[in-house]
Structures are given as structure tokens and as C-alpha cells.
Amino acid sequence: MKKSTALLIFIILVYTFLIGPFLIIFLASFGSEELMTFPPKGFSLKWFHKVFTIVMFRDAFWSSLKIALGSTASALILGAPIAYALVRFKFPGQNFIEVIFSSPAIIPGLVIGFALLRFFVLLTNLPILLGLYIGHTAILLPYTVRVISSSLRNFDISIEEAAVSLGASRLKSFFIVILPSIKTGVVASFILAFITSFNNVPVSLFLTGPGVATLPIQMLVYMEYYFDPTIAALSSILIVFTVFIVQSAEKLIGISKYV
Amino acid sequence: MIFFLVPLFFVLIESFYSKAGRFTLIRYINFFMDSRNLFIYLRTLKLGLIVTIFAVILGYPTAYVISNAKAGRRSLLMSVVILPLMTSPVARTYAWLIILGRFGLINQSLKAMNLIKTPLRLIYTENAIIVGLLQLFLPLMILSLVSAMENIPDDLEEAARSLGAGWLKGVLLIIFPLSMDGLILGATLVFTGSITAYVTPAILGGTRVLTLSTLLRQKSLVLMDWEGATIVAVVMVLTTLILYILLRKLRPKLI
Numbered sequence: 001m002k003k004s005t006a007l008l009i010f011i012i013l014v015y016t017f018l019i020g021p022f023l024i025i026f027l028a029s030f031g032s033e034e035l036m037t038f039p040p041k042g043f044s045l046k047w048f049h050k051v052f053t054i055v056m057f058r059d060a061f062w063s064s065l066k067i068a069l070g071s072t073a074s075a076l077i078l079g080a081p082i083a084y085a086l087v088r089f090k091f092p093g094q095n096f097i098e099v100i101f102s103s104p105a106i107i108p109g110l111v112i113g114f115a116l117l118r119f120f121v122l123l124t125n126l127p128i129l130l131g132l133y134i135g136h137t138a139i140l141l142p143y144t145v146r147v148i149s150s151s152l153r154n155f156d157i158s159i160e161e162a163a164v165s166l167g168a169s170r171l172k173s174f175f176i177v178i179l180p181s182i183k184t185g186v187v188a189s190f191i192l193a194f195i196t197s198f199n200n201v202p203v204s205l206f207l208t209g210p211g212v213a214t215l216p217i218q219m220l221v222y223m224e225y226y227f228d229p230t231i232a233a234l235s236s237i238l239i240v241f242t243v244f245i246v247q248s249a250e251k252l253i254g255i256s257k258y259v
Numbered sequence: 260m261i262f263f264l265v266p267l268f269f270v271l272i273e274s275f276y277s278k279a280g281r282f283t284l285i286r287y288i289n290f291f292m293d294s295r296n297l298f299i300y301l302r303t304l305k306l307g308l309i310v311t312i313f314a315v316i317l318g319y320p321t322a323y324v325i326s327n328a329k330a331g332r333r334s335l336l337m338s339v340v341i342l343p344l345m346t347s348p349v350a351r352t353y354a355w356l357i358i359l360g361r362f363g364l365i366n367q368s369l370k371a372m373n374l375i376k377t378p379l380r381l382i383y384t385e386n387a388i389i390v391g392l393l394q395l396f397l398p399l400m401i402l403s404l405v406s407a408m409e410n411i412p413d414d415l416e417e418a419a420r421s422l423g424a425g426w427l428k429g430v431l432l433i434i435f436p437l438s439m440d441g442l443i444l445g446a447t448l449v450f451t452g453s454i455t456a457y458v459t460p461a462i463l464g465g466t467r468v469l470t471l472s473t474l475l476r477q478k479s480l481v482l483m484d485w486e487g488a489t490i491v492a493v494v495m496v497l498t499t500l501i502l503y504i505l506l507r508k509l510r511p512k513l514i
Contacts, residue, residue: 003426007320007323007324010320010321011320011321011324014317014320014321014397015339017317017393017394017397018339018340018342018343018394018397018398019339019342019343021351021354021355021357021358021394022342022346022350022351022354024354024357024358024364025350025353025354025357028357035362036356036357036360036362037362037363037367038357038358038360038362038363038364038367039364039367099503106451106499106500106503107267107496107499108455108472108495108496108499109455109457110455110457110472110475110476110492110495111267111270111455111475111492111495111496112267114270114475114479114488114489114492115266115267115269115270115492116266117479118266118269118270118479118485118489119265119266119269119270120265120266195345198347199345199346199347199348201348201349201457201458202457202458202472205457205476205480206479206480215347216347216348216349216458219347219349219350219353220349220458220461220462223349223353223462231349231350231353232353232357234350235347235349235350235353235354236350238346238347238350239346239347239350242342242345242346242347243342245345246338246341246342246345247338250334250337250338251334254334255338255341256334256337256338256340256341256402257406259341259344259398259399259402
């Protein structure tokens with residue numbers, strides 16, 4: 001009894017630490033004062049209203065959405081063959097490629113953003129949106145490769161061999177035999193990659209430029225000049241969406257297995 | 260692949276070759292001879308280590324409870340654990356500004372209790388960065404540990420208990436060694452994640468408490484010292500790679 005009570009209190013404290021800050025940001029966004037204080041004084045919805053009147057947030061939201069959808073799609077299209085090759089074949093340099101794709105932190109996003117800016121974007125005068133799209137695709141690849149290859153490892157190779165021996169081409173058997181059975185992994189990597197791109201700061205930090213910025217970068221810029229609850233209100237909106245997506249994804253496909 | 264590996268390759272080349280095209284380590288020697296750089300480098304490693312240690316201490320019991328919970332509750336506990344990883348980093352870190360800030364939760368409460376007269380400086384400190392990073396990376400430790408503990412058959416712990424081992428002894432002798440793989444994987448993710456994270460040290464450390472990543476930004480985007488920034492970038496990549504390889508060697512081969 002004593003053991004379980006102590007553990008219970010411990011767990012409650014850990015969870016409070018993990019999600020308590022989100023509740024606080026939520027409460028803070030209803031404060032009515034110009035300067036952010038906590039506990040908030042008064043009650044007001046004006047900061048939520050203000051979020052939608054700021055044009056730079058609206059523009060940045062659409063850029064973020066475009067970049068996230070585009071780069072997630074590309075990372076899936078590029079990542080699936082890489083994952084397939086890693087699982088099915090043996091080739092030189094395989095270990096190296098596996099290490100690079102095994103964790104997003106191996107090559108930090110900050111370094112990818114910096115390298116792309118320095119040796120690609122600045123040299124070629126690449127349009128900003130295109131640069132962001134390429135940078136985001138690069139950082140999403142580890143997510144799609146890792147999740148899809150772990151789904152492929154659970155897939156019984158003999159089913160594919162059966163399809164091929166019955167006359168299907170490798171490509172055809174991929175689409176009609178393999179893809180349906182790794183569907184969950186593909187959906188999971190789509191959700192993870194989309195959220196990662198939408199929230200990304202390190203790569204975007206280097207690749208945004210005049211006129212084009214992503215939402216997180218625009219929030220950082222705003223924070224440098226104002227300390228009113230607008231960012232709290234916008235953060236609350238983002239947090240509510242995240243909770244909704246994570247909870248539904250957990251129910252439907254058990255997303256926590258793939259993180 | 261080409262799009263991002265080629266620029267990375269150029270970064271690497273540039274840092275090791277002099278203007279005359281000869282191989283040189285002089286830039287690295289200069290980087291580490293500068294006491295400010297060295298200090299920032301060591302601080303980054305120190306913060307990563309502290310965050311990893313706390314993640315183990317807080318993560319272990321949590322993972323133990325989650326892995327023993329019934330299916331329904333387990334799924335709820337897991338989906339809440341991953342929230343900090345999925346939330347916008349700006350939103351997540353901003354929450355700590357509200358808690359630790361000059362007019363934030365902690366300062367206001369201490370004032371209300373008459374414990375302090377002037378607000379304490381809690382943000383722009385190493386501790387603020389540690390707290391922010393811990394909230395972000397603790398979930399990774401918990402997830403790695405849970406998946407390792409799930410592979411341990413329940414009977415093992417029961418067998419130990421029926422043979423007379425107490426609860427603590429069961430955990431120490433059975434669960435701990437068998438979840439070592441998850442622990443090391445988790446430590447790798449937390450450590451490498453902590454030393455390369457950007458948003459948390461940028462907001463909670465500011466320019467006062469620089470880490471490698473905020474130094475990289477300062478050198479490149481603020482000071483336009485591209486060569487200096489290149490060195491920081493390579494130092495960062497090599498450090499994570501070396502840590503990754505070292506910790507991988509530690510992983511038990513049998514399991």
C-alpha cells in the first residue's frame with residue numbers, strides 16, 4: 001500500500017511537470033492586462049481576437065501549412081524507397097545511412113538549416129519558399145524512413161515474394177501488397193512529419209527571409225517586441241489543436257508507439 | 260539526399276581547409292583556445308548531462324507505472340506523455356516564461372507570501388534551460404523505457420517475489436538490468452537532443468546564457484561570422500556523432 005501511494009504521488013508530480021505549463025498558458029491567455037502577469041488579472045477574450053487581426057500571423061500560418069503539407073508528402077515519397085532498400089537489401093554504406101536516419105538529432109536541424117543557407121540558398125538565390133520546402137523535407141526524412149522501415153520489418157516478406165512469383169512487378173506488388181499492410185505506419189509517419197514541420201524552428205530560422213516566414217518564427221519575432229498575452233492566446237489555440245490531434249491519433253493508430 | 264548532404268559536406272570541407280587549400284586544424288584549435296567558446300561548449304555538455312540524469316530519475320518510476328497499467332489507462336498515460344514533444348516549441352517554452360518570468364507565477368507567489376520583496380531572476384539562467392529541456396525530453400526517456408519494460412515477461416518479477424525477493428529487490432535485480440537497453444537508448448536521445456536544442460536555450464537562456472546552438476545563431480545571423488559559425492556547426496555534429504557511437508557501444512548485445 002505504501003509503495004503504491006508513493007508511486008502515485010510521484011507520477012502525479014511528473015505529469016504536473018509535463019502538462020501543468022500548458023494549463024498555465026491557457027489561463028494566462030484570458031488576462032485583461034497589457035503586460036503578461038500570472039495569476040492573470042481580470043478576464044478578457046481580446047487577445048484571442050487580436051491573434052486573428054494580426055496579418056503577419058495569418059500569412060505565416062498559410063506558409064507553414066503549405067510547407068508542412070509539401071515537405072511531408074515529399075518525405076514520404078522519398079522515404080518509402082529508402083526504407084524499403086534498408087530493410088530488403090544489403091549494400092555498402094548501409095550502416096552509415098541507417099545511423100543518419102535513425103534519429104533526427106544526429107544531424108541537428110540547426111546545422112542543416114545553416115548548411116543549406118550558406119552553400120545552397122545564398123549561392124543560387126533560391127526562392128525562400130522553395131528553400132524552406134527543401135530544408136523541411138531533409139529534416140522530415142528520418143521520421144518517415146524510421147517509421148516506415150519499422151513497419152516493413154514486421155511485414156512478412158513471403159507475401160511479397162508470392163505476389164512477385166504470381167507475376168506482379170516489384171512496383172505493383174509494393175502498391176497492392178505492401179502498402180495496404182503498412183498503412184498504419186504510413187499514417188503515423190504522416191502525422192509525425194506534419195507536426196514536426198509545422199512546429200519547426202531550427203531549420204526555418206535560417207531559411208526564412210523577407211516576406212516569407214513560418215508561424216513559429218513569426219511568434220518568436222513578435223515575442224522580442226511585445227510581452228502581452230497575444231502569444232499566450234495563440235499558443236493556447238495551437239495546444240488545443242495538438243491535444244485533439246494526439247488524442248485522436250492515439251485512439252486510432254496508437255501514435256505513441258511511433259514517436 | 261543530395262540537397263542536404265552536399266551543403267553539409269561543404270561545411271565540413273571548409274572547416275578543415277585553409278584558404279590556400281591545405282588541410283588544417285587551426286580553426287578548431289583557435290575555437291577551443293578561446294576561453295569563451297570553451298566555456299559555452301562545456302556548459303552545453305553539462306546541461307545535457309544534468310537533463311539526462313534528471314530524465315532517468317523521473318522517467319524510471321513513471322515508465323514502470325505505465326508499463327504495468329491496464330490497457331485503457333496505459334493509452335491515456337502514453338498520449339499525455341507525448342504531448343510536450345508534439346506541442347509547438349514556442350508555445351511550450353513561452354509557458355515557462357509565464358512561470359519563471361519577472362511577473363510570473365513563482366515570483367508573484369513568493370511575493371504574496373512575503374518571502375521576497377524584489378522579483379528573483381529566474382529566466383536567463385542555466386536552471387531555466389534545464390527545466391525547459393527536461394519537460395521536452397523526459398517523454399523520450401519514458402517512451403524508451405516503457406518499450407523496453409514491455410518486453411520483460413510479467414512472470415519474471417512474480418517469480419522473484421515468490422522466491423522471497425522484496426519489491427525493491429525485484430525491480431533492482433530483474434527490471435533494471437533487463438531495461439538497460441531502453442535506458443541507454445533514452446539517454447542517447449535525451450543527451451543528443453539537449454545539446455542540439457535551439458528554442459529552449461534561445462528563449463530561457465537568451466544572450467546571457469549561450470549554448471552551442473544559440474552561439475551558432477549569434478555567429479551566423481547576428482555577427483555574420485560565417486567561418487566561426489561553420490566551426491560551431493561541425494563541433495556540434497561531431498559531438499553528437501561521437502556521443503551516439505559511444506552510447507551505442509554500451510548497449511547490451513544479448514537482448
